[in-house]
Amino acid sequence: MEILLAIIIGVLYAAGIYMMLRRSLVKLIIGIILLGNGANLLIFLLGRITKGAPPIIPEDSKVFLEAYADPVPQALILTAIVISFGLQSFAIILVKRAHKVVKTDDLDEMNATDEDS
Amino acid sequence: MTQQLIFYPLLLQMLLAILLMFFWRKINIQRVISMLGSIVHLAVSIGVFAYVWNNGTQTVQAGSWEAPFGITFVADTFAMTMVLLTSIAGLAVSIFSSGSVIGDRLRFGYFPIFHFLLLGLTGAFLTGDIFNLYVWFEIIIISSFVLITIGGEKAQLEGAVKYFTLNFLASMIFLTAIAVLYGLTGSLNMADLANKVAAVENRALVEITAILFLIGFGIKSAIFPLYFWLPASYHTPPSAVSAIFGGLLTKVGVYALIRVFTLIFVGDVFLDQILLVLAIFTLFSGALGALVQNNIRKVFSYLIICHIGYMIIGLGMFTEVAIAGTIFYLVHDIVVKTNLFMISGLVYRIKGSNSMRALGGFYANYPMLSLLMFIPLFSLVGIPPLSGFWPKISLITASFDSESYWSLAAIIFASFITLVVIAKLWAEVFWKDATEIPERPKFRYYHKIKNIKKVQIIVPIVFLSLVSLYIGFGAEHIQTLSTRIASELMDNQQYIDAVLNPQITK
Numbered sequence: 001m002e003i004l005l006a007i008i009i010g011v012l013y014a015a016g017i018y019m020m021l022r023r024s025l026v027k028l029i030i031g032i033i034l035l036g037n038g039a040n041l042l043i044f045l046l047g048r049i050t051k052g053a054p055p056i057i058p059e060d061s062k063v064f065l066e067a068y069a070d071p072v073p074q075a076l077i078l079t080a081i082v083i084s085f086g087l088q089s090f091a092i093i094l095v096k097r098a099h100k101v102v103k104t105d106d107l108d109e110m111n112a113t114d115e116d117s
Numbered sequence: 118m119t120q121q122l123i124f125y126p127l128l129l130q131m132l133l134a135i136l137l138m139f140f141w142r143k144i145n146i147q148r149v150i151s152m153l154g155s156i157v158h159l160a161v162s163i164g165v166f167a168y169v170w171n172n173g174t175q176t177v178q179a180g181s182w183e184a185p186f187g188i189t190f191v192a193d194t195f196a197m198t199m200v201l202l203t204s205i206a207g208l209a210v211s212i213f214s215s216g217s218v219i220g221d222r223l224r225f226g227y228f229p230i231f232h233f234l235l236l237g238l239t240g241a242f243l244t245g246d247i248f249n250l251y252v253w254f255e256i257i258i259i260s261s262f263v264l265i266t267i268g269g270e271k272a273q274l275e276g277a278v279k280y281f282t283l284n285f286l287a288s289m290i291f292l293t294a295i296a297v298l299y300g301l302t303g304s305l306n307m308a309d310l311a312n313k314v315a316a317v318e319n320r321a322l323v324e325i326t327a328i329l330f331l332i333g334f335g336i337k338s339a340i341f342p343l344y345f346w347l348p349a350s351y352h353t354p355p356s357a358v359s360a361i362f363g364g365l366l367t368k369v370g371v372y373a374l375i376r377v378f379t380l381i382f383v384g385d386v387f388l389d390q391i392l393l394v395l396a397i398f399t400l401f402s403g404a405l406g407a408l409v410q411n412n413i414r415k416v417f418s419y420l421i422i423c424h425i426g427y428m429i430i431g432l433g434m435f436t437e438v439a440i441a442g443t444i445f446y447l448v449h450d451i452v453v454k455t456n457l458f459m460i461s462g463l464v465y466r467i468k469g470s471n472s473m474r475a476l477g478g479f480y481a482n483y484p485m486l487s488l489l490m491f492i493p494l495f496s497l498v499g500i501p502p503l504s505g506f507w508p509k510i511s512l513i514t515a516s517f518d519s520e521s522y523w524s525l526a527a528i529i530f531a532s533f534i535t536l537v538v539i540a541k542l543w544a545e546v547f548w549k550d551a552t553e554i555p556e557r558p559k560f561r562y563y564h565k566i567k568n569i570k571k572v573q574i575i576v577p578i579v580f581l582s583l584v585s586l587y588i589g590f591g592a593e594h595i596q597t598l599s600t601r602i603a604s605e606l607m608d609n610q611q612y613i614d615a616v617l618n619p620q621i622t623k
Contacts, residue, residue, distance in 0.1 A: 020282065039292045039293055043296040046296045046297060072299075080251075102274065102275060112272045113272050113352075
């Protein structure tokens with residue numbers, strides 16, 4: 001399971017960065033989404049995967065008796081998912097506006113900011 | 118109650134932002150609330166700063182969850198200094214925005230978002246939890262995305278695409294670094310991390326994590342070779358927005374770098390070497406970039422990059438004198454850079470252009486304003502006794518002490534080029550004969566706007582100029598402050614004890 005996840009994360013990161021390096025604005029958004037998901041899965045994996053052991057202390061005990069799944073990474077992922085969701089929706093609107101105003105989706109033609117004025 | 122004191126600057130900013138949202142379309146009320154709120158915030162920040170200065174590092178465990186399990190807020194002298202500077206710059210830019218940003222832009226929630234940005238900055242300085250730092254960074258960048266795009270001009274949107282992409286990438290790299298660090302240590306509290314990272318056996322992995330942090334924060338603070346988004350975007354939004362960005366956004370990256378590399382990843386010679394080399398290149402490339410630009414705001418953008426190098430170089434040398442120089446430079450730079458972008462806004466208001474070739478004749482036509490602009494421009498260069506001079510003494514002393522002659526050369530070279538750049542700007546904009554710029558029909562020129570707006574544009578510039586004069590002439594105070602911060606940073610056990618064993622320190 002860990003190896004499978006590690007491969008998936010690697011592929012997501014690589015694909016995400018590759019897409020961000022393309023010139024098309026739409027591919028930029030896809031890259032952002034892939035990269036965000038890769039990072040979330042990485043947190044999940046590095047929190048160590050424990051199957052079927054929720055972090056709940058049995059009623060007749062005061063401490064954990066055996067290994068349990070770490071809840072912290074899941075809280076982190078939840079936060080990170082919400083944040084990256086917000087960023088992605090902003091990115092989509094930004095790209096839509098930029099496309100409307102600049103009338104191109106080619107990043108190489110977006111050089112008004114480099115003009116000497 | 119006093120324990121919760123350090124929350125006040127944070128809560129105040131949040132309340133302001135929420136309150137402002139209730140007056141979404143009433144921009145005149147927003148202007149007043151924002152200004153009054155910023156004044157109160159400054160007063161509160163001064164109060165909390167004085168408390169921390171007298172009583173030492175304060176910590177608050179959010180929800181009373183004991184460290185290292187809960188989220189800790191830590192106000193040491195460094196964090197409070199940054200909060201204080203944030204509210205100084207925030208007050209200035211809040212007033213300046215009322216006068217210089219046109220109403221059409223203000224109507225789309227400019228002031229609420231502006232205060233959310235300040236909230237994010239305050240939170241980032243006060244937090245003692247690495248994941249919480251990530252969340253504050255996100256609040257900062259989301260607010261900054263909105264501020265940079267408000268208005269929706271072509272250049273703004275293009276700049277925003279570049280700004281967005283690289284800042285998003287930086288956040289993801291930062292998140293990756295947090296994930297790896299959590300995998301290594303199982304902790305997120307920075308004080309706890311400092312203990313646990315020191316005990317990790319696999320040093321190679323620790324170094325890789327440190328490099329990830331360096332890249333993540335490096336993009337945000339625009340160090341070489343990760344700075345290309347900055348000159349592509351900082352000159353596009355209204356100058357009030359550039360002012361707060363130029364003054365504080367890159368500096369929060371520098372703050373995070375200093376925090377992480379003096380607390381968590383300490384004493385790694387390899388990392389210090391990398392920091393030093395990057396800083397030297399940052400100094401060179403920023404200075405040379407500024408030399409060839411024609412747009413004033415682009416010149417200032419490159420100078421931001423150049424002067425980030427001064428702060429990183431002090432961090433790279435990692436001696437107490439060098440860190441003190443870094444802190445002093447940070448204090449000076451936040452005030453001066455905010456002021457410079459406001460000045461570029463004033464120039465733009467007067468002439469309708471920011472091109473050095475087109476401008477001219479300021480000194481003949483506006484002698485008093487020119488004298489006012491002289492202060493921040495030459496504070497930046499560091500003509501003694503103005504503020505930029507003093508931190509360089511510490512940095513140069515430190516580079517002699519650590520026999521790092523390349524750093525010495527870079528420091529002197531960069532301040533020389535800064536002098537050339539500012540002298541060129543002075544000659545072009547102020548001394549050259551005025552040239553005819555075709556009048557723009559709908560543009561609100563300085564001589565056409567109401568007197569109250571003029572006051573709102575001039576007062577913040579005067580205010581920040583006075584602050585930088587104080588930093589220059591009262592350098593002894595700032596030096597005492599930065600030496601104390603440096604000694605606190607060099608001895609990270611103080612910070613760790615304040616968070617993990619609050620009983621002992623009290």
